[in-house]
Amino acid sequence: xxxxxxxxxxxxxxxxxxxxxxxxxxxxxxxxxxxxxxxxxxxxxxxxxxxxxxxxxxxxxxxxxxxxxxxxxxxxxxxxxxxxxxxxxxxxxxxxxxxxxxxxxxxxxxxxxxxxxxxxxxxxxxxxxxxxxxxxxxxxxxxxxxxxxxxxxxxxxxxxxxxxxxxxxxxxxxxxxxxxx
Numbered sequence: 001x002x003x004x005x006x007x008x009x010x011x012x013x014x015x016x017x018x019x020x021x022x023x024x025x026x027x028x029x030x031x032x033x034x035x036x037x038x039x040x041x042x043x044x045x046x047x048x049x050x051x052x053x054x055x056x057x058x059x060x061x062x063x064x065x066x067x068x069x070x071x072x073x074x075x076x077x078x079x080x081x082x083x084x085x086x087x088x089x090x091x092x093x094x095x096x097x098x099x100x101x102x103x104x105x106x107x108x109x110x111x112x113x114x115x116x117x118x119x120x121x122x123x124x125x126x127x128x129x130x131x132x133x134x135x136x137x138x139x140x141x142x143x144x145x146x147x148x149x150x151x152x153x154x155x156x157x158x159x160x161x162x163x164x165x166x167x168x169x170x171x172x173x174x175x176x177x178x179x180x181x
Contacts, residue, residue, distance in 0.1 A: 044154050050115065051147040051156045054102060054127070057114060058162075061095060061104075062141050065164040075131035079141065081164075095133075100126045126155075139167030 065081040077097040082090050094105035095114075102114040115127055129145035136142070141162045148155035 043149075047148055047154050048156070051158065054115060054145075054147055055143075055158050055160065058095065058143055059160065061093075062143075062162045062164055065166050073135060073137045075134045077129065077132045079133045079135070097127055097129055097132045100128065102127045139164050 061081060062079065065083075079095045080092055081095070082092050084090055091107040093107070096103055096105060098111070103111045104114055105111050126148055127145055128147075129143075132143065132145055134142040134144070141164070143158060143160050143162065145158045146155055147158055
């Protein structure tokens with residue numbers, strides 16, 4: 001009697017293992033597809049975040065220019081602006097496209113990448129613009145670029161125009177002075 005009982009338990013064990021294997025074989029492709037979807041979505045969110053950062057950085061630097069450097073109409077992949085330092089001196093900064101990455105050239109001849117790099121810390125975001133900056137007479141700056149991964153997936157178009165506050169408020173011009181009567 002004990003031998004029959006052992007065989008029934010072994011048969012039940014083999015059947016349950018077979019059912020679990022079948023269930024795993026049916027579920028694993030769904031889990032794999034879900035993980036790939038999450039990975040693709042996270043890459044898209046990262047690309048969108050980087051593109052938004054680039055757009056905000058460029059417009060903020062151009063809009064908040066206290067003293068404009070660009071006075072003539074031109075097109076190119078560089079834009080110069082000036083900022084006042086804590087000691088009262090003025091320094092010129094240059095936003096420029098260097099290959100497929102965007103950099104800011106800081107005083108002293110150094111360049112700091114805004115986009116680019118390799119590895120997990122900085123992701124490669126391709127910046128294409130020809131020209132990247134169009135400066136119009138009067139100070140209006142048009143930014144036109146395509147941002148995204150170099151493989152061409154999920155590319156975003158950045159096309160905006162920015163008017164620096166220094167030009168808007170006619171910084172340096174003498175405004176009418178009201179005299180007390």
